[in-house]
Amino acid sequence: MTGLERYGSIENAIRAVASGDRQALRAIYDAEGARLNGIAFRMLRSRAAAEDVVQDTFLKLWEAAGRFDGRTGYGRAWLTTLLRNRTLNVLRSEARTELVDDFEPLGLETGSESAEERMTRLSDEHALKRCLEGLDAARRKLIVLAFTEGLSHGEIAAKLGAPLGTVKSWLRRSLLSLRECMG
Amino acid sequence: MSRLPDDLETLAGEYALGTLEGAELHRAMQLEAKDLRFREAVISWRLRLAPLDDTAAPITPTRSLWVRIEAGLGVSRQKPVAARPSRLAQLWDSLNFWRPLGLAGGMAGLVLAAVLAVTVARGPVAPLYVAVLNTSDGRAAAVVNVYSNGQVTLIPLEDISVPQGRIIEVWTLQNREQGPVSIGRIDRARTLKLDLKNLGKPEANHLFELTLEPPGGSPTGKPTGPILMKGLAARSI
Numbered sequence: 001m002t003g004l005e006r007y008g009s010i011e012n013a014i015r016a017v018a019s020g021d022r023q024a025l026r027a028i029y030d031a032e033g034a035r036l037n038g039i040a041f042r043m044l045r046s047r048a049a050a051e052d053v054v055q056d057t058f059l060k061l062w063e064a065a066g067r068f069d070g071r072t073g074y075g076r077a078w079l080t081t082l083l084r085n086r087t088l089n090v091l092r093s094e095a096r097t098e099l100v101d102d103f104e105p106l107g108l109e110t111g112s113e114s115a116e117e118r119m120t121r122l123s124d125e126h127a128l129k130r131c132l133e134g135l136d137a138a139r140r141k142l143i144v145l146a147f148t149e150g151l152s153h154g155e156i157a158a159k160l161g162a163p164l165g166t167v168k169s170w171l172r173r174s175l176l177s178l179r180e181c182m183g
Numbered sequence: 184m185s186r187l188p189d190d191l192e193t194l195a196g197e198y199a200l201g202t203l204e205g206a207e208l209h210r211a212m213q214l215e216a217k218d219l220r221f222r223e224a225v226i227s228w229r230l231r232l233a234p235l236d237d238t239a240a241p242i243t244p245t246r247s248l249w250v251r252i253e254a255g256l257g258v259s260r261q262k263p264v265a266a267r268p269s270r271l272a273q274l275w276d277s278l279n280f281w282r283p284l285g286l287a288g289g290m291a292g293l294v295l296a297a298v299l300a301v302t303v304a305r306g307p308v309a310p311l312y313v314a315v316l317n318t319s320d321g322r323a324a325a326v327v328n329v330y331s332n333g334q335v336t337l338i339p340l341e342d343i344s345v346p347q348g349r350i351i352e353v354w355t356l357q358n359r360e361q362g363p364v365s366i367g368r369i370d371r372a373r374t375l376k377l378d379l380k381n382l383g384k385p386e387a388n389h390l391f392e393l394t395l396e397p398p399g400g401s402p403t404g405k406p407t408g409p410i411l412m413k414g415l416a417a418r419s420i
Contacts, residue, residue: 022256025252029249033244034242034243035236035237037241037242038239038240039236039239041242042239042240051244051245051248054244055248055251055252055255056320056321062256074226074229076233077229077230078229080236084201084236093414121238122234122235122238123234127231128231128235146200146201147200147235148235148238148239150201151202152201152203153197171197171200172193175192175196175197176193178196178231179196179231
C-alpha cells in the first residue's frame with residue numbers, strides 16, 4: 001500500500017500530520033500537489049508563484065493540521081481552502097497594493113480559457129453543474145470566473161464594466177439560486 | 184440546523200467564493216471565528232463550489248518543490264503538537280492571516296486579534312490602528328501600531344538583511360495626492376518610534392512600507408529602492 005491508501009482517507013492523513021507524521025504529509029503532497037498547483041496557476045498565471053503558494057500551503061498544513069475538525073468528506077476542501085486563501089492573499093495584498101503610480105487593478109483578461117469551457121469540464125455527476133446550468137449565461141460566468149480566477153467584487157465590476165452594486169446583487173441572487181438548487 | 188437569513192447565507196457564499204473585500208470580508212472573518220452556524224454555512228459553500236476547482240488542469244510541480252517543503256518543516260515546527268507556537272507562528276496559524284491584507288478597510292479580524300494579543304502583552308494601552316507589514320512572499324515581517332496619543336511604533340517580527348551601504352526607510356501613504364512620505368530611517372530591524380508630525384491623523388487603509396535606500400535616505404524624497412515589506416493600517420478591535 002502506498003500513499004494516502006495507507007491512511008484510509010485524506011482526513012486520517014491530516015490527523016496523522018497533526019501528530020507529526022512526515023510520511024502522511026508526503027502522501028498528501030503526492031496525491032494533491034499537482035491538483036493544488038494547477039488551481040494556483042490558474043489564478044496566479046505564474047508557475048513560480050503557484051509553486052511558492054503550494055509550498056506555503058504544505059508548510060501551513062504541517063503547522064495547522066491540528067485545527068482541522070476531522071469531519072469526513074471535508075479534508076480535501078479544507079486543504080484547498082488553505083491554498084485558495086493563500087493565493088487570494090498573494091493576488092490582493094501583494095500585487096495589488098504595490099506602491100507605484102498605477103493603483104489600477106492588474107490586467108483582467110480572461111486568459112486562454114472561457115468560463116463556459118471550464119463549465120464543460122465539470123463532471124455531470126455534480127449537482128453544481130446542473131445548478132449552474134440553471135442560471136442564465138451571464139450570471140453563470142460571473143460565478144465561475146470569480147471562483148476560478150480569484151476576482152474580487154471590484155475586479156469583476158471593472159472587468160464587466162458594470163456598477164459594483166449591480167455585480168454584488170447579481171452574485172447574491174445567483175448564490176441564493178444555487179443554494180436552492182443544490183440544497 | 185435552522186437556515187441562516189439570506190444576507191448571511193450570501194455573505195457565507197461570497198466568502199467561500201473569495202470575492203469579498205474590506206468591511207464585508209472583515210465581517211465574514213469575524214462571523215467565521217465566532218458563529219457556528221455561519222461557519223457551517225461557509226463549509227457547505229466550500230463543498231458546493233469545490234468541483235469547480237477540479238476543473239483546473241493539474242500541473243506536476245518541479246522536483247525541487249518537495250525538497251523546499253521538507254526543508255521548511257524543521258524550522259516551521261520544531262516539535263509537533265507540544266511545541267508552543269511562537270508569536271509569528273500564532274499569526275501564521277490563523278486561517279484568517281491568509282486572507283487579503285490589501286485594499287480592505289477594517290479587515291483581518293483574527294489577524295488583528297493575534298496582533299493585539301502581541302501588543303497587549305507589551306503594555307496596557309491598545310493601539311487604535313494596527314498594520315501588519317508583509318514581505319513580497321507574504322510573511323508577516325513587522326507590525327506598526329498607532330496609538331490614540333499619536334505615537335506610532337514599528338515592531339519587526341524578524342531580522343531584515345540590509346546590504347552594506349544601505350539603510351531602511353519607513354514610509355506612509357495617506358493619500359495619493361500627497362504621495363508617500365518618509366517617517367523614519369533605521370539601519371537594521373529594530374523597534375522604532377515613528378514621527379507622524381505634519382501628517383494627517385492615521386486612518387484605516389493608510390499604507391506603511393519599508394524600502395532600502397542610500398545612507399541619509401532617499402535622494403528624491405520618494406521611495407526609490409526595493410520594497411522590503413508593506414501593509415495597510417486597520418482599526419483594531
